[in-house]
Amino acid sequence: MxxxxxxxxxxxxxxxxxxxxxxxxxxxxxxxxxxxxxxxxxxxxxxQPYAVSEKAGHQTSAESWGTGRAVARIPRVSGGGTHRAGQAAFGNQCRSGRMFAPTKVWRKWHxxxxxxxxxxxxxxxxxxxxxxxxxxxxxxxxxxxxxxxxxxxxxxxxxxxxxxxxxxxxxxxxxxxxxxxxxxxxxxxxxxxxxxxxxxxxxxxxxxxxxxxxxxxxxxxxxxxxxxxxxxxxxxxxxxxxxxxxxxxxxxxxxxxxxxxxxxxxxxxxxxxxxx
Structure with a gap:
């Protein structure tokens, strides 16, 4: 100026x-x-810190069918009488599964x-x-x-x-x-x-x-x-x-x-x- x-x-x-x-x-x-x-x-x-629930994607009972069934070894929902039975669970590649590396609130934010x-x-x-x-x-x-x-x-x-x-x-x-x-x-x-x-x-x-x-x-x-x-x-x-x-x-x-x-x-x- x-x-x-x-x-x-x-x-x-x-x-x-x-x-x-x-x-x-x-x-x-x-x-x-x-x-x-x-x-x-x-x-x-x-x-503001954010994260997914620690339980997300794991709130079901699932167990792998093992080998010999010509299907992937990913855990599968037990039971019957519903579409959900037999579906893959837990994995990050699965529908309704958890995400890869779930986010945590203790990330280095600052x-x-x-x-x-x-x-x-x-x-x-x-x-x-x-x-x-x-x-x-x-x-x-x-x-x-x-x-x-x-x-x-x-x-x-x-x-x-x-x-x-x-x-x-x-x-x-x-x-x-x-x-x-x-x-x-x-x-x-x-x-x-x-x-x-x-x-x-x-x-x-x-x-x-x-x-x-x-x-x-x-x-x-x-x-x-x-x-x-x-x-x-x-x-x-x-x-x-x-x-x-x-x-x-x-x-x-x-x-x-x-x-x-x-x-x-x-x-x-x-x-x-x-x-x-």
Missing amino acids: SRPTVTIYGADGSATKDSAPLPNVFKAPIRPDIVQSVHTGMAKNKR QKINLGQKRFATASAIAASSSAALLMARGHRVSTVPEVPLVVSSTAFSGAAVKKTSAAINLLKAVGAGQDLEKVRLSKKIRAGKGKLRGRRHTQRRGPLVIYEPEKDGKEIVTATRNIPGVETCPVYALNLLQLAPGGHLGRFIVWTSSAFNALDSIYGSTTQPAE
């Missing part, structure tokens, strides 16, 4: 007289390869992520959020946004001013995020495949990410925005790469509060000053 400062916008979308110096973290190198690698590891570490790379990826994702080209390449509608990074004055959130969902929607529309909200609303589709049956029925695009400073901005902003499709919130002290670069793709549209924006230098430091 060529400008050393960033304009701060009010709740009505107009530019205030205040400006903020650009935090040094926005000068971090943009490395899609590192971001993709770290994102893959973090996404894997959110998995993937270690280098801490330095994890911090680098977060800084890189923050830096990428200041590039309008990367935001548009990711699919965000930012043609009406006056400036990126977009910083909104914390006074707009003081005194629980943004407590209702309607107030949050009006604020986002005022600062130019209305087109992105509309894109999300129109993007809701029914998922293709079996995920429909497994609690993942709908797919939907991501909208703006609102980053706030919990002590100064209050937490009412979380309840105000949580019911807006596509909008997510995150405290500035707990930034998450899964939100900053969904899918491992750089260029998330971020709405910063001025308090959160000013806290970035103390969190990430600079080339001359360490983080606090």
Whole structure:
């Protein structure tokens, strides 16, 4: 970015007289390869262990007929009077048999992520959020946004001013995020495949990410925005790469509060000053 400062916008979308110096973290190198690698590891570490039942495929009485019958020696269900009698059982090649190498919950699920790379990826994702080209390449509608990074004055959130969902929607529309909200609303589709049956029925695009400073901005902003499709919130002290670069793709549209924006230098430091 060529400008050393960033304009701060009010709740009505107009530019205030205040400006903020650009935090040094926005000068971090943009490395899609590192971001993709770290994102893959973090996404894997959110998995829930799964396994088939230990009894599956073995809940029947079956014994091999032995040799001399001109049939395979696989165990066969005993008895008679039903189609099941005489059918092969237990083997992974059998109908109603167990699978090969039944899955276990004690599989090694966790993937270690280098801490330095994890911090680098977060800084890189923050830096990428200041590039309008990367935001548009990711699919965000930012043609009406006056400036990126977009910083909104914390006074707009003081005194629980943004407590209702309607107030949050009006604020986002005022600062130019209305087109992105509309894109999300129109993007809701029914998922293709079996995920429909497994609690993942709908797919939907991501909208703006609102980053706030919990002590100064209050937490009412979380309840105000949580019911807006596509909008997510995150405290500035707990930034998450899964939100900053969904899918491992750089260029998330971020709405910063001025308090959160000013806290970035103390969190990430600079080339001359360490983080606090």
